[in-house]
Amino acid sequence: MKTALITGSAGFIGYHLGRRLLGEGWRVIGIDNLSPYYDVALKERRHAMLAESPAFVPHVAPIEEPGRLMDLFARETPDLVVHLAAQAGVRYSIEAPRSYLDANLIGTYELLEAARAHPPAHMLLASTSSAYGANSHMPYLETDKADWQMSFYAATKKANEAMAHSYAHLYDLPITMFRFFTVYGPWGRPDMALFKFTRAILEGRPIDVYNHGDMKRDFTYVDDLVEAIALLAGAVPARPSAPDEIPAGDSLSPVAPFRIVNIGNGAPVALMDFIAAIEDATGKKAEKNMLPMQPGDVPATWADTTLLKRLTGFAPKTKVPEGVRAFVEWYRDYYGV
Numbered sequence: 001m002k003t004a005l006i007t008g009s010a011g012f013i014g015y016h017l018g019r020r021l022l023g024e025g026w027r028v029i030g031i032d033n034l035s036p037y038y039d040v041a042l043k044e045r046r047h048a049m050l051a052e053s054p055a056f057v058p059h060v061a062p063i064e065e066p067g068r069l070m071d072l073f074a075r076e077t078p079d080l081v082v083h084l085a086a087q088a089g090v091r092y093s094i095e096a097p098r099s100y101l102d103a104n105l106i107g108t109y110e111l112l113e114a115a116r117a118h119p120p121a122h123m124l125l126a127s128t129s130s131a132y133g134a135n136s137h138m139p140y141l142e143t144d145k146a147d148w149q150m151s152f153y154a155a156t157k158k159a160n161e162a163m164a165h166s167y168a169h170l171y172d173l174p175i176t177m178f179r180f181f182t183v184y185g186p187w188g189r190p191d192m193a194l195f196k197f198t199r200a201i202l203e204g205r206p207i208d209v210y211n212h213g214d215m216k217r218d219f220t221y222v223d224d225l226v227e228a229i230a231l232l233a234g235a236v237p238a239r240p241s242a243p244d245e246i247p248a249g250d251s252l253s254p255v256a257p258f259r260i261v262n263i264g265n266g267a268p269v270a271l272m273d274f275i276a277a278i279e280d281a282t283g284k285k286a287e288k289n290m291l292p293m294q295p296g297d298v299p300a301t302w303a304d305t306t307l308l309k310r311l312t313g314f315a316p317k318t319k320v321p322e323g324v325r326a327f328v329e330w331y332r333d334y335y336g337v
Helices: 012-023 039-050 068-076 097-117 152-171 193-203 222-232 270-284 304-311 320-335
Strands: 003-006 027-032 056-060 079-085 120-129 175-180 207-209 260-265 288-290
Touching: 003 012, 003 039, 003 068, 003 120, 012 027, 012 039, 027 039, 027 068, 039 152, 039 304, 056 320, 068 097, 079 097, 097 152, 097 260, 097 270, 120 152, 152 260, 193 270, 193 320, 207 270, 222 260, 260 304, 270 320
Parallel strands: 003 027, 003 079, 027 056, 079 120, 120 175, 175 260, 207 288
Antiparallel strands: none
């Protein structure tokens, strides 16, 4: 039985990925600090459901604690590592930047040092579409320059990419960074728009709509994301012997077994259309507070998923109405409304 280590295993994506890998016969080691950034009970419930499998081994601890991951790697020697643990949220990074320094930068450093000492066959590290920052050319390509991040959250994730590349180059660690695009679905995060909008609409409260609704996002359903991650686990990057070996459009580094891959739905959806899908799924109309753009936010995101499809043969396909309806059904069931 192969062993996978998932950091952030009690998180939204970590839970879904853990369930997928357990279903495929993996032994899964999960580590999560159960941060109070949002409802800890939700995180505990996700971990508890994973723990129903005897092949799941949970650890509750901060990854930035010195030596914690080093000890875990030494004991478990994981074949696959998926690094999802992070302090998330663009807006919260303006209020509490220190938490991003600790979890995202120091935590990732601890992970890379542990992998240096106990190398896995492949490491997949989460980045974000926010890394593209002020880029206005869309759809976003992995080979695009991405140097103008607009929030400290995005800056820490871009720094993670640079840190990981240096370790891949120096220590021959195969690393794939994946940039997420607005992931949503059942068991989602309460700080995300879908969760907040659904709760407010069902409770008869107004929703805050930023940039007066003139926003577009490449909404990605969580099952599609997890499918992409699972398939990318088998697409291990190799250090090229010469730059001309790198296919056109591939983000493979010329000096390291390192690649960046977009995981998005490949089609932007207007925020107002997304809200309409929630209204349809709940059967209620939303009262909208139209507000200006929030600091650090961007008006649109849109992933080019050509590289993902070439590496895995997979392209996300869940339509927004279908995914939103699945979330609303889960929300009603979980909260009894």
